[in-house]
Amino acid sequence: MSSPSCSTLPTLHWGVIGTGLAASWFATDLNLPRANAQARHVIQAIGSSSIEKGETFAKTHLPGVDVTIYNTYEQVYADTKVDIIYIATPATFHKKNCLDAIAAGKHVLCEKPFTITAQESRDVIAAAKAKGVFLMEGMKIFEDKVIGDVNRVLCDLSMYMGQLDQIRSRTAPSENPAIPPGIMLEAGVYPVTWGLLALEKQPGCGEERPQILAASKLCNGVDISTSMIMHYPASGQQAVLSMSMETKLASNFCRIEGTKGHIDVEGLVTSHPESFTIFHKSERPESGIPFAFNKAGQKFKFDQEGWGFHYEADAVALDIAAGRQENAIMPCSETIRVMEIVDEVRRQVGVRFPQDDQ
Ligand SMILES: NC(=O)C1=CN([C@@H]2O[C@H](COP(=O)(O)OP(=O)(O)OC[C@H]3O[C@@H](n4cnc5c(N)ncnc54)[C@H](OP(=O)(O)O)[C@@H]3O)[C@@H](O)[C@H]2O)C=CC1
Ligand SMILES: O=C1OC[C@@H](O)[C@H](O)[C@H]1O
Numbered sequence: 001m002s003s004p005s006c007s008t009l010p011t012l013h014w015g016v017i018g019t020g021l022a023a024s025w026f027a028t029d030l031n032l033p034r035a036n037a038q039a040r041h042v043i044q045a046i047g048s049s050s051i052e053k054g055e056t057f058a059k060t061h062l063p064g065v066d067v068t069i070y071n072t073y074e075q076v077y078a079d080t081k082v083d084i085i086y087i088a089t090p091a092t093f094h095k096k097n098c099l100d101a102i103a104a105g106k107h108v109l110c111e112k113p114f115t116i117t118a119q120e121s122r123d124v125i126a127a128a129k130a131k132g133v134f135l136m137e138g139m140k141i142f143e144d145k146v147i148g149d150v151n152r153v154l155c156d157l158s159m160y161m162g163q164l165d166q167i168r169s170r171t172a173p174s175e176n177p178a179i180p181p182g183i184m185l186e187a188g189v190y191p192v193t194w195g196l197l198a199l200e201k202q203p204g205c206g207e208e209r210p211q212i213l214a215a216s217k218l219c220n221g222v223d224i225s226t227s228m229i230m231h232y233p234a235s236g237q238q239a240v241l242s243m244s245m246e247t248k249l250a251s252n253f254c255r256i257e258g259t260k261g262h263i264d265v266e267g268l269v270t271s272h273p274e275s276f277t278i279f280h281k282s283e284r285p286e287s288g289i290p291f292a293f294n295k296a297g298q299k300f301k302f303d304q305e306g307w308g309f310h311y312e313a314d315a316v317a318l319d320i321a322a323g324r325q326e327n328a329i330m331p332c333s334e335t336i337r338v339m340e341i342v343d344e345v346r347r348q349v350g351v352r353f354p355q356d357d358q
Helices: 021-030 051-061 073-078 091-103 118-131 164-169 183-199 309-321 332-349
Strands: 011-017 040-047 068-070 084-087 107-111 135-138 150-158 211-219 222-232 237-244 252-258 261-267 273-280 298-301
Touching: 011 021, 011 073, 011 309, 021 040, 021 051, 021 309, 040 051, 040 073, 040 309, 051 068, 068 073, 073 091, 084 091, 091 107, 091 118, 107 309, 118 135, 118 332, 135 309, 135 332, 150 183, 164 211, 164 222, 183 222, 183 237, 183 252, 183 332, 211 332, 222 332
Parallel strands: 011 040, 011 084, 040 068, 084 107, 107 135, 150 237
Antiparallel strands: 150 252, 211 222, 222 237, 252 261, 261 273, 273 298
């Protein structure tokens, strides 16, 4: 199928809020020349804490692009040329940023973790519904099932996080709300999503809710290392998930095990799978050995450019062009379901935030 010509593609004008790491990857990806783009993306405006920071961001990540720089986020929400806001601020601010953008009538794509609690997510989703705008959590991921019935998933997202020293030295989360509110929120949403995608036939569609078992290493009120199990009592399926700020994930960060073999998923981080290797179980045990080995694995590489934000942005553009308020693959109900699991893990390990009392 030939790709649609540029003039027939839906066009979205983006306002980007925050100029950190996620925003830099997003801007770079949306500016990539792509033969198979499904939409045209214009980064119309950048909202930053200072004009100088915004200009440096634009010069570095959007060279040659004519973009308006504002030194308040409110001016981006008020810009009539902007259709949609991409929120790339620390998670503590997502609820306010989303509500402000929605109140201004803008569509919203908000980075993971969507908010701090499931209740905050519900509040934001209700506001978007009432206003009639599109809303989606930025969650880039993939899935594949060619190994029979999936019965177990192992997934880790561990990163040496620069903020660990700040967490160690602060006395309360309110002291610096921009520091990630624990590894479960900052990273855990990915392993949880991998577990749900791999174990459930159609994630979130009336299937059994998994039991959650979790334990964490805490530091000054937040979890810096968390291990958890999502267990489905009826089928016995399990996701064994881990995340830590004190080590780095292995390159094969996810293993999906089925009745006929397993899949290793490899990549730099859980949000950026680069390849997967399928291992099929041998038909019969090796002679003299009472258990079966796997046959040699077959590796498949993803033919992808950039960080993958452009695929996410294309999906948003197609939804908005079709008049939809949600995305079918990453619906708001899935955001709430994952946030409820995160809430439950935090409850079990004893991490509480002021947002839990609001
Ligand atoms: N999908 C993905 O692959 C990734 C997602 N993320 C997610 O994106 C979000 C942002 O993370 P990341 O880009 O790493 O964060 P950074 O710290 O690199 O950047 C956050 C930006 O938010 C703005 N900001 C607003 N208020 C504050 C504040 N009080 N303190 C500090 N910065 C503030 C700043 O921009 P300014 O001063 O210009 O306003 C800052 O540059 C998080 O939710 C994170 O989980 C992060 C990395 C990758
Ligand atoms: O979302 C994420 O994925 C990639 C990581 O490098 C990043 O810090 C994390 O927040």
